[in-house]
Amino acid sequence: MTDDRSGDTVVVTGLGAVTPLGATAKDTWSALLAGRGAVAALDEPWAAExxxxxxxxxxxxxxxxxxxxLARRVDRVGAFGLAAVREAWADAGHTGPAGTPGAPDxxxxxxxxxxxxxxxxxxxxNHEELRTRGARRVSPHAVAMLMGNHTAALAALEVNARAQAxxxxxxxxAGADAIATALDLIRLGRADVVVAGGADSGVHPLVAAAFASMRALSGRHDEPHRASRPFDRDRDGFVLGEGAGVLVLESERHARARGAHPYAVLAGAGLASEAHHPTGPRPDGGGPVAALRRALADARLDPAAVRHVQAHATSTPAGDAAEAAALRTVFGPDAVPVSAIxxxxxxLLGAAGGLAAVAAVLSLSDGVVPPTLNLEHPEEGLGLDVVRDTxxxxxAGPAAVLCNASGFGGHNVSLAFTRLTHLTRLTR
Known part of the structure; x- marks a missing residue:
């Protein structure tokens, strides 16, 4: 059921992140603009084989x-997500959970x-504990920690969210999908404030071995800092990362009423399923094309209004080629600056879309686009204006920034952010 709050403009009022580049969104953003890479060799004993x-x-x-x-009672993914949620909630101007003085209902x-x-x-x-030491050694917290809703449940407890989790x-x-869902919740009048994004921690021997077995990872061991090379002719796979990226979204009406200082507007979202292959993208980029066009239509934007695209661009041969084809189809060759952080x-796997959204919002807010590293030999016929090295x-003026996310199974999401136009952007 909706109410008279439905259809309200949705704004971004808080940002949080834990990434390989920094333990906060601010530190991560500074490192991105400095062009600092975080990929390195794994020197832990478990990585040797x-x-x-x-x-x-x-x-x-x-x-x-x-x-x-608390750190002992949460999975690694939950720790990253909860830290990012705390940062974003405080950045939005809240000093306590919902229901406390000055905080939302x-x-x-x-x-x-x-x-x-x-x-x-x-x-x-816990499986290893069960196998080697018996059932009594399995943690009583294991079920809560292993479930897919672990981070969302922790966040709901942290901010006292009772509308939905x-x-x-x-x-x-997943991270971008969560933000698209949050947009709908506010537009439909089901919530005034939504904490949205993603968290993941895939730097683990099982995950690494599984992705390596399917030849999805870069094997550039002699030059780890050059291993992740989106859109480059010599790319050979992605590099596992971990962390979280989180936004606090709220209706413009709610933000105005409490005197919040929004970063940007979440103007639209587009989702598409490829129904093509369990892991591989459609070569023509059909999924990202549909998601991009739906995001533009939802935001009521002409492609010419887009000033930047934060690409999914993982550095896999098939994935980057499909996304490049999609960007050329929607915007035309070399028509819009593209970055691949x-x-x-x-x-960052399920956190990648959340972090891309953080970067997109800060690009609009600060008026600068982060660079792409390691694009030394653009793939022949790439046809993209990739922001390289610096x-x-x-x-200045009205602008839109899009960010893309894709996932195994044919999931595609595009988010459209725009600059504040009729809201006063105060100094934070």
């Missing part, structure tokens, strides 16, 4: 992000946080 031994580890461990007792606050891999660390650790599991599109962060200024 793996076929691929490079990754982008998070900049902070769970014990550094949460108090010691908890019945009007929702959480949507996606994941791709979920609590794999908990699953494998859900957890999309749409592979590497996975060249620096690695691939940041590029975003033109």
């Amino acid at each position: 793996l076929p691929v031994r490079i990754a982008a580890r998070a900049a902070a461990e769970p014990g550094e992000l949460l108090d010691r007792v 908890p019945e009007r606050v929702a959480v949507v946080l996606g994941t791709g891999i979920g609590g794999v660390h908990t699953v494998v650790h 859900s957890a999309p599991a749409t592979a590497c599109a 996975k060249s620096m962060t690695g691939h 940041p590029r200024e975003l033109p």
Whole structure:
């Protein structure tokens, strides 16, 4: 059931992130603009026998992000997600959970946080405890920690969200999928405030071995810093990363009433299913094309209004080619500046869309586009204006930035953000 709040403009009022480049959104953004890569060799003993031994580890461990007792009762993915949620909630101007003085009504606050891999660390650790030490050694917290809704449940407890808490599991599109769902919740009048994004922690021997077995990972062991190379002729796969990217979204009406300082408008979202292959994309980019066009239509934007695209661009041969074809189809060759931040962060899997959204919002807010590293030899016929090596200024005035996310199973999501036009952007 909707109410008179339905159809309201949705704004971004808070940002949070834990990534291989930093333990906060601010530190991550500074590193992205500096063009600093985080991919390195894995020197842990468990990595010695793996076929691929490079990754982008998070900049902070769970014990550094949460108090010691709580850190022991959450999976690694939950620790990253909860830290990012706390940062985003505080960044939105809240000093306490919903229901406390000055905070939103908890019945009007929702959480949507996606994941791709979920609590794999908990699953494998507790299975090993069961196998070697018996059933009594399995943690009483294991079920809550391993489930796909682990991070969303932690976040709902943290902010006292009682409208809804859900957890999309749409592979590497999950974070963006969560943000698209949040947009609908506010537009339909079912919530005033939604904490949305994704978290994942796939830097784990089982995950690494599985992706390596399907030849999805880069094996550039001699030059880890050059391994993630989106759109490059010599790319050979993605690099595992881990972390979280979170937005606080709210209706413009609610933001105005409490004197919030929005970053940008979430103007639209487009979702598409390829129904093509369990892991491979359609070569013609049909899925991303549909998602991009639906996002533009939902936001009532002409393609010419888009000033930047934050690409999914994982550095896989098939995936990058399909996305490039989609961008050429929708915008025309070399028509819009494109960035691929996975060249620096690695691939955060279910958190990738959340982090891409954080970067898209900050590009609009700060008027600058982050660079792409390691694009030394663009693939023949690429036809994209990729922002390479150094940041590029975003033109002043009305502008839209899109970010893409795709996942195994044919999931595709595009999010459209626009600059604030009729809201006053105050100094934060």
